Amino acid sequence: MPYAIGARVKLTRDVPVTADGRTAGTGSPGPLSLATGLTGTVTGAAQDSGGTADALRASFDEQLRGARLDSFAAGLVDDLRQRVIAATAPGTGTGTGTSYRVRFDNGFILDGLDESSLTPA
Numbered sequence: 001m002p003y004a005i006g007a008r009v010k011l012t013r014d015v016p017v018t019a020d021g022r023t024a025g026t027g028s029p030g031p032l033s034l035a036t037g038l039t040g041t042v043t044g045a046a047q048d049s050g051g052t053a054d055a056l057r058a059s060f061d062e063q064l065r066g067a068r069l070d071s072f073a074a075g076l077v078d079d080l081r082q083r084v085i086a087a088t089a090p091g092t093g094t095g096t097g098t099s100y101r102v103r104f105d106n107g108f109i110l111d112g113l114d115e116s117s118l119t120p121a
Helices: 051-064 071-087
Strands: 008-011 015-018 029-034 039-048 097-104 109-114 118-120
Touching (some): 051 071
Antiparallel strands (some): 008 039, 008 118, 097 109
């Protein structure tokens, strides 16, 4: 369900937070999580062109950039990369969508929440 700016929403699950104030799907999770049931107000929305899928592919490529591998290992890595691309292709649930910025009642602002994390309050 799409949410308009100003809509009151509630978290449907615990959401781990990264150090830069985004949801954990786009970075390394930090020690903080926002609890299920926390309410807030939508303050922004953005149409993701690839979202988590693009972040996963970029992270995979960055970690292997510059690695010197023999031909067998290079073949395995290439196969794994193709599997990552196939698993995160549009239509697998990790492609395009809308992400939201929400200011919660406790003052915390979290960016990058997807619709599955929210429900009307």
